[in-house]
Amino acid sequence: MSGQTALSSNATAPSRSQIDTVLRAILRDVLGLDEAQVxxxxxxxxxxxxxPELDSMAVAGLLTEMEDRLDIVIEDEDVDGEMLETYGGLLAFAEAKSVER
Amino acid sequence: MAIYDTWRAPLPGGKRAEEIALRFDRGREHRLLVLPPLFDEHNKTRHQTVETMRKLDAAGIDSFLPDLPGCNESLAPLENQSLTLWREAVSDALMHFRCSHLLAIRGGALLVPQGTPAFFYAPAQGKPLLRAMLRARTIAAREAGRDEKTEALLVQGREDGLELAGWPLGATMIRELEAAEPVIGPETRIVEQVELGGSPLWLRAEPGDDPQQAEALTRIVASGMLGS
Known part of the structure; x- marks a missing residue:
């Protein structure tokens, strides 16, 4: 936990907008963007x-940070081109994982 | 003023090798050994680490950033290194540079000898560091049309070592990383990212720097060491 925007721990699954907020915060950190840009x-x-700057190491860091801040586990087989290609794909994946937990 | 100096670090088999250290040394009373993050996170944060040392110099603190064997400019092969050897190297560097305190960033905290007064900035456990590197490898493999599994790689790595994200890691290093945790004691001051503001620079896809964060970290370390 890096002390950045993360989900507060509660028993119920987080809402779509909570996940959206955390995911944007992670992308802001990884891509070095400001709030308005994300x-x-x-x-x-x-x-x-x-x-181009989003190479395999940066994506690995992004996914590991998602596990940490969203309290989910991402398996090898979860990672595919579709989930990583767009922001919408990544958000849908994070939502599906948060429901599972 | 920053100067490159050398020191002799331990190698496997009881040998020693000359390694470089960057130092801001005016022979002052307050002397700090700086341990950067490990592997890829080191590259991402090198500029910021040196910027922080420059500000510490202005605040009246001498600081020393040693190359560990296998890292940065070192000629020693990384695959022969282990956390145990690096811990020994850190103890030697503390004595060589006569440092009373340590600033360890992220995975650097895994190398701090117990009982040393230390600032741990966002200390990391070994396991998630290893996990991110394994993941970088499986993602790169998938892009290249190969299917690699984290669990199988780990089994192989524990026995034979592995190259992860361009870093050749020996079997001992992998096994030690899986279990490594920072040793936190009463002499440890943990510095959380929120205390510095801004976003964590080791996460950046492209290395960056942030003078305000360097300033904030310097203030925390200076107030701990100088008691101001």
Whole structure:
């Protein structure tokens, strides 16, 4: 836990907007953007494969940070091009994982 | 003023090798050994670490940033190193540079000898560091059309070592990373990211720096060491 925006621990699954907020905060940290820039992300905003700085190590850091701040576990087989390609794909994945936990 | 100096660090088999250290040394009373993060996180934060040392110098504190064997400019092969050897190297560096305190960042905290007055900035456990590196490897493999599994890689790594995200790690290093935790005692001051503001620089896809964070970290370390 890096002490940045994370979910508060409670028993119920987090809401869509909570997950959205945490995910934007992680992308802000990883991509070195400011708040306004990540606020501009929509479902179609391209991530892995669209941003040259987002290499495999940066994506690995992103996923590990998602596990930490969203309290989820991401398996090898969860990671595919579709979930990483757009912001919408990543958000849908994070939501599905948060329901599982 | 920053100067490059050398010191002799332990190697496997009781040998020693000359390694470089960056020092801001005016022979002052307050002397701090700086341990950067490990592996990829080290590269991401090197600029920020040196910037912090420059501010510590201005605050009246001498500081020393040693290359551990296998890291940065070192000629020693990384695959022969282990956390145990690095801990020994840190103890030697503390004595060599006559440091009373340590500033350890992220995985650097895994190398701090028990009982040393230390600031741990966002200390990391070994397991998640290893997990992120394994994941970087499986993602890169998938991009290249190969299917690699974390669990199988780990089994292989514990026996034979592994190259992860460009870092050749020996079997001992992998086994030690899996279990390593920072030793936190009454002499440890943990510095959380929220105390510095801004976002954690080791997470950045591209290395960056943040003078305000360096300033905030310097204030915390200076107030701990100088009691101001």
């Amino acid at each position: 606020e501009g992300f929509d479902g179609d905003t391209g991530l892995f494969g669209h941003l």
